[in-house]
Amino acid sequence: MKESNMSEVYINRIAKFLPNAPISNDEMEGYLGKINYRESKARRIVLRNNGIKTRYYALTPAGEPTHTNAALTSEAINALFDDDFRSTDVELLSCGTSSPDYLMPSHAVMVHGLLGNRNLEVNSAAGNCCAGMNALKFGYLSVKSGNTRNAVCAGSERMSSWMLADHFSQEVENLKQLEEQPIIGFNKDFLRWMLSDGAGAFLLEDSPRGTLSLKIEWMEGYSYAHELDVCMYAGADKTADGALKSFSDFSSEEWLTQSIFAVKQDTKLLDRHILEKGVESMKRAMEKHHVTPENIDYLLPHVSSHYFVDGLYQGFADAGIEISREKWYTNLRDVGNVGAGSVYLMLEELFHSGRLQKGEQIMLCVPESARFTYAYAYLTVC
Structure with missing residues (x-):
């Protein structure tokens, strides 16, 4: 299809759903529980570095679930609708998450089931933090190509239920029986906080609506899996040679005694590559589309921790794409790291802040540490 036949694509509405009340750092362990009845030694170190002050859990204070991931997503989507655009007007539903409620059916069809609106095309984007951007890109390409006139795209996570202390109890008991220290490895405990x-x-x-719209100028994605090892994973474990062994190749007993389904991260690999490849891919995207730092009014970087902010800024500066710090916009401190949903939540807050002026340009920047993938989008305020 020729470029002249392509439609323009606009983000016309943005909505969010954050479950229950915000939870402070001191309250976290009350919700998630203490592994082996002991306070985590990693908690204070991790929280000091990540700079998060509050976050949201789909849990009661007793650790009971209040929402599924699909329910969180459908709540956010329903907030997009009114008499001028109803749920039955949606032509495509595209949802991304790294924490689906089930191995199957897919996340997006479960969201569609809760919406109960009409027969429509559905897409599920899997992976980690880039899953939300991949869901957005599917919707963007569908509208741009003229396949659909509209698309609803979503990014979400419900990680709290994965981090409950009870899920680690069998591993702790197994360590005791082996007469080893009943302490969960840092690669698992780290992500609980x-x-x-x-x-x-x-x-x-395919056309702007209302007083404020964001035109999607372009989207780009880059994977470094061809050269880098797995860094963040769940439903698997690493073997002695660094290969990943699937949960389906472990016994059901090992699923429990080794916490195979826990989310794990190799923090050494993370420190070694996440910023380096982020800078490299950002520069490639900017050069491809002839964007300079002067063409960016707001940079919305999904960072998992404030620990990385200074390094990322310096990396951009060293690569000749320095973006002044007053242009950076993030809500990590108040909302926490919501993985595939973080970029949606940042843009929602900025969109409704009253700060945006027509003609300004926004860069969305999302890294994914799973096997080092990066996604970018460039928007113009209309």
């Missing part, structure tokens, strides 16, 4: 719940949703259309 990093991740949060929530959902965000965009309405994409």
Whole structure:
């Protein structure tokens, strides 16, 4: 299809859903529980570095679930609708998450089931933090090509239920029987203090609507899996040679005694590559589309921790793409790291802040540490 036949694509509405009340750092362990009845030694170190002050959990204070991931997502999507654009007007539903409620059916069809609106095309984007951007890109390409006139795209996570202390109890008991220290490895404990719940949703259309729209100029994605090892994973474990062994190749007893389904991260690999490849891919995207730092009014970087902010800024500066710090916009401190939903939640907050002026340009920047993937989007305020 020729470029002249392509439609323009606009983000016309943005909505979010954050479950329950915000949870402070001191309250976290009360919700998630203490592994082996002991306070985590990693908690204070991790929280000091990540700079998060509050986050949201789809849990009661007793650790009971209040929402599924699909429910969080449908709540955010329903907030997009009114008498001028109803749920039955949606032509495509595209949802991304790294924490689906089930191995199957897919996340997006479960969201569709809760919406109960009409027969429509559905897409599920899997992976980690880039899953939300991949869901957005599917919707963007559908509207741009003219396949659909609109798309609802969403990014969400419900990680709190994965981090409950009870899920590690069998591993602790196994360590005791082996007469080893009943302490969960840092690669598992680390992420218990990093991740949060929530959902965000965009309405994409082929023409602007209302007093404020964001035109999607372009989107780009880059994977470094061809040269880098797995860094963040769940439902698997690493073997002695660094290969990944699937849960389906472990016994059901090992699923429990080794916490195979816990989310794990190799923090050494993370420190070694996440910023380096982020800078490299950002520069490639900017050069491809002839964007300079002067062409960016707001940079919305999904960072898992404030620990990385200074390094990322310096990396951009060293690569000749320095973006002044007053242009950076993030809500990590108050909302937490919501993985695939974080970029949606950042843009939702900025969109409704009253700060945006027509003609300004926004860069969305999302890294994914799973096997080092990066996604970018460039928007113009209309």
